[in-house]
Amino acid sequence: MPGHPDARRSFALTRRAALGGLGMIGVGGLARGARAEQEPLRFGLAMPLTGGQATYGQDQVRAAQWGLDAVNAADGVNGRKLAAIVLDTQADAQTGIQAVNRLVSVEKVPVFVTAWSEVVKAVAPIANDGKIVELSVGANSPEIARLGDYVYTTFPLADVDITAVAEYSATKLGKKRAAVLYINNETGITAAQVYRDTFTKAGGQIVAYEAYDPKATDWTGQILKVRLATPDIIHIQGLVADTPQLIAQLRQLGLTQPISSYSAVYNPKLIQQLGAAANGVIATSLAPGTEDSPAVKAYVERWQKEVGRPPNGLPYTQYLYDAPFLVAAVLKSLDSAKKPITGENFRAEMLGIRSFDLPLTGKLVINPNHTVKKPVYLMEVKNGAWSELAVVS
Amino acid sequence: MLSPLILIQILWTSLATSSCFVLFALAFALVLKVNRIFNFAQAAVMTTAFYAAYTVVGLASGPGWAGLLAGVAGAVAMSAVLELFGFRALRRRQASSMFVFIFTLIVSELISYVAMLIYGTWPATIFPSLFWPVTLVGTIAVSQWDLMALGGTAVVLAATFAFLRWSRTGQSMTAVADNPDLAEFYGIARDRVFLAAMLLSGLIAGFSMFLYGTRAQVQPGSAIELLLFAVAATIIGGIGNLAGAVVAAFVLAIIQNGSVLFIPSEWQGFLLYAFLFLAIVLFPRGVRLPQRKRLVRRTPAPALGPAES
Incomplete structure (x- = not known):
């Protein structure tokens, strides 16, 4: 009172x-205001902004920028802003080297994010020599795990999802005879070998193993050889440009077996292109979809609202959105421990933390052997729609 | 492995799928024969045709026939632009053939980039569906696309060769191809003939690209790769020999498809370049069948001297 x-x-x-x-x-x-007014902490983002891959690169940079905004809106790095220095690689090795040289020598960032296997490989010596952490976000060549002490990936390498789909086919689906059709280039050869070895190790038998030319538009010869081998399942390791057409021709030539592939075919367009012929196609996804995560649903809705379309290569943009969160988490830890922010310290701190909970791609564990552990979502076309078949952890 | 049914299936499907490539080769060989240009800008014509049809059918949900018209019109328009503002200007400046060749390469890349900026790099098809209904004839799978492609190609081939054989413009093309200076001396306007050849080539390329885009996915850079096959067929068939290019395209497609029954499939892509290499080295004028010896009536030479009595 x-x-x-x-x-x-x-x-x-x-x-x-x-x-x-x-x-x-x-x-x-x-x-806090004084910290916020300090020069922001910076990291590099070397992506294709022009050239043939710009459509994907620009969307991925936009996603990373949105992730960065979210990090800064949530107190940044202990109150200090985080900023990205964005440079163009054109998805080309030479241009990538120029961009990363600038990030290392001029901008002196402790860590940079890049993608596209060719660029990731080409700039690896610069990262190793300069003791700057290179985070590959989206490239999936298995070689990336062997590029040196300072090269890490946040994206599962090609063998992760292929291993999952091969093992699942042999053990859970009970398939004993598999045929493999693969594109005769870097994308297809290594991954087809991974499928063949895993399926065989799991007790299955490879009854046909056929390559096709990257420029091929007709696969009759290979398909007829596969038909003669009477497989239980057919695995296709191709590109997004040729796989739908190859599946159409398989169905037209009377092969009704289940068809497995990988993340390249996991898109709604496949069903539109193939109609009922798409039923039984199994693909992989390395990131949760809109049905699995409300955050992903909100993210895709934001694309529709602000850009008017879904992003090109949705899962890749999810990984790029999450990249600033990983960088911020490591920098926060360094800042809290009052350690100097250098590439060496960033690497040590990142490996010390190892496990990160990221908003759009979920839990990420960085293994000491430079690979990452992520769940693989196996998706299957049923009744004209993608549905989740299994999650392989 | 080599059952007759398998061979018939390979033969049938190869014939059908090679039909687009046959027409690409015909369009390329025609310009090479009449205009004497290694026209790599045909890739730009093909890209324009595909994206014109895709815009009408794939994006605007127009009917297929409207897409065909748009594709052919786009290709013909691009060919006209190339001839009127490109090749004709270069001829007037007496540009070397190497310079013209480089110009065609630049145009094909330029249009590829323009298409990429407008449509992106994601593969597209003219119709939303890639799957064509199939009928089994015995055990041979025959798709509706096969019938449409083979029928369309047969009509275009017949119309083109009839045009070249019997129409006045077609005969002028043959005359200019044989000897441009002599043809001009006889009153044939060379520029008009060059334009006509480009338009006809554009029409064929536009039609064949429409066919191709109804079965396969296309990206802005696809046409450049597709054209390589046409170039190989033209060289193997013999430069200046339209029928040779057509036959070579059919044979190459069948050999490539059937080869996997005899050799490891990894070598399939190598075959085209191996044939091309051998053709250039061994048959620089193209592979020609030996001609039948003409029957020549030998008549005794008239005696030049006075008859002996």
Whole structure:
């Protein structure tokens, strides 16, 4: 009550406390403001902004920028802003080397994010020599795990999903005879070998193993050889440009077996292109979809609202969105421990933390052997729609 | 492995799928024969045709026939632009054939980049569906696309060769191809003939690209790769020999498809270049069948001197 002495005392105390509290908030706010006004912490982002892969690269950079905005909106790195220095690689090795040289020598960032296997490989010596961490986000060549001490990936390499689909086909689906059709280039050869070895190890038999030319538009010869081998399942390791047409021709030539492939075919367009012929196609996804995660659903809705379309290569953009969160988490840890922010310290801290909970791609564990552990979502076309077949951890 | 049914299936499907490549080769060989240009800008014509048809059918949900018209019109328009503002200007400046060749390469890349900027790099097809209904004839799978492609190609081939053989413009093309200076001396306007050859080539390329885009996915850079096959067929068939290019395209497609029955499939892509290499080295004028000896009536030479009595 206001007229009571105790009440007055209580008010006075409250007022004093409030003033003190305000003062503390003011000091804290000033300190925080001072940190926010400090030069932001920076990392590099070397992606294709022009050239043949720009359509994907630009969407991925946009996703990374959105991730960065979200990090900064949530207090940044202990109150300090995080900023990205974005440079163009054109998905080309030479241009990538120029961009990363600048990030290392001029901008002196402790860590940079890049993608496209050719670029990731080409700039690896610069990262290793300069002791700057290279984070490959999206490239999936298995060689990336062997590029040196400072090269890490946040994206599962090609063998992760192929191993999962081969093992699942042999053990859970009970398929004993598999045929493999693969494109005769870097994308197909290594991954087809992984499928063949895993399927055989799991007790299955490879009854046909046929390559096709990257420029091929007709696969009759290979398909007829596969038909003669009478497989239980057919695995295709191709590109997004040729796989739908290859599946169409398989079905047209009377092969009705289940067809497995990998993340390249996991898109709604496949069903539109093949209609009922798409039923029984199994693909992989290395990131949760809109049905698995409300955050991904909101993210895709944001694309529709702000850009007017879904992103090109949705899963890849999810990984790029998450990259600033990983960088911020490591920098926060370094900052809290008052360690200098260098490439060497960043690497040590990142390996010390190892496990990161990321908003759009979920839990990420970085293994000491430079690979990552992620669940593989096996998706199957059933009744004209993609549905989740299994999650292989 | 080599059952007759398998061979018939390979033969049939190869014939059908090679039909587009046959027409690409015909369009390329025609310009090479008449205009004497290694026209790599045909890739730009093909890209224009595909994206014109894709815009009408794939994006605007127009009917297929409208897409065909748009594709052919786009290809013909691009060919006209190339001839009127490119090749004709270069001829007037007496540009070397190497310079013209480089110009065609630049145009093909330029249009590829323009298409990429407008349509992106994601593969596209003219119709939303790639799957064509199939009928089994015995055990041979025959798709509706096969019939449409083979029928369309047969009509275009017949019409083109009839045009060249019997129409006045077609005969002028043959005359200019044989000897441009002599043809001009006889009153044939060379520029008009060059334009006509480009338009006819554009029409063929536009039609064949429409066919191709109804079965396969296309990206902005696809046409450049597709054209390599046409170039190989033209060289193997014999430069200046339209029928040779057509036959070479058919034979190459069948050999490539059937080869996997005899050799490891990894070598399939190598075959085209091996044939091309051998053709250039061994048959620089193209592979020609031996001609039948003409029957020549031998008549005794008339005596020049006075007859002996």
